[in-house]
Amino acid sequence: AYTAGPFVPERAGLAALRRAAADCRGCPLHRDATQTVFGAGSADARVMLVGEQPGDQEDRQGKPFVGPAGRLLDRALAEAGIDPSEAYVTNAVKHFKFTRAEPRKRRIHKAPTLREATACGPWPAAELAVVEPELIVVLGATAGKALLGSSFRVTQVRGTVLEEEIHGRAERLVPTVHPSSVLRSDGREAAYRGLVSDLKVAADALS
Numbered sequence: 001a002y003t004a005g006p007f008v009p010e011r012a013g014l015a016a017l018r019r020a021a022a023d024c025r026g027c028p029l030h031r032d033a034t035q036t037v038f039g040a041g042s043a044d045a046r047v048m049l050v051g052e053q054p055g056d057q058e059d060r061q062g063k064p065f066v067g068p069a070g071r072l073l074d075r076a077l078a079e080a081g082i083d084p085s086e087a088y089v090t091n092a093v094k095h096f097k098f099t100r101a102e103p104r105k106r107r108i109h110k111a112p113t114l115r116e117a118t119a120c121g122p123w124p125a126a127e128l129a130v131v132e133p134e135l136i137v138v139l140g141a142t143a144g145k146a147l148l149g150s151s152f153r154v155t156q157v158r159g160t161v162l163e164e165e166i167h168g169r170a171e172r173l174v175p176t177v178h179p180s181s182v183l184r185s186d187g188r189e190a191a192y193r194g195l196v197s198d199l200k201v202a203a204d205a206l207s
Ligand code: URA
Pocket: 051, 052, 053, 054, 055, 058, 063, 064, 065, 066, 067, 069, 070, 091, 180
């Protein structure tokens, strides 16, 4: 089976984890991506946000949530009362997966399979072990399934505080929709308000 396991150093801090992740070959996604996009933020962060996978901009810049979805997320976090610069942001999957409609055309995001998300799982597990956040904000179904298993349904649990065991640790989580889904939504303003209202539940759980 695909797994990042053998690439993850034990008892490593964030800097060593980031260096090791740059060389991860635990699944085939590294072949087409520009680089590994590891998490960003302080090891002291109280809240960890987990997205799906880097997008086009993140793949080019090597940092999570720096494209359109990231800008929307930062705005929603600030509005909910969470300082984006104090959060640790990362993704369930560390490489950009994409297709092209035609050769040399724009790269179109493609959802990772559960196999790929499971293969990458040792990375977010290692990040959780170092950062030990008080709260995890789960952004969308892919991150939810990767962290909590395939029965996760974002529509059923969004905006609630869950207490679940993840990789043997008791964690508190607030799931919400993925910021990219807000950008794609027809009722964009209502979808954005829904994201902010879920993030307010997270802000209240932190204070
Ligand atoms: N979408 C994600 O899930 N993660 C990113 O880093 C950017 C967009």
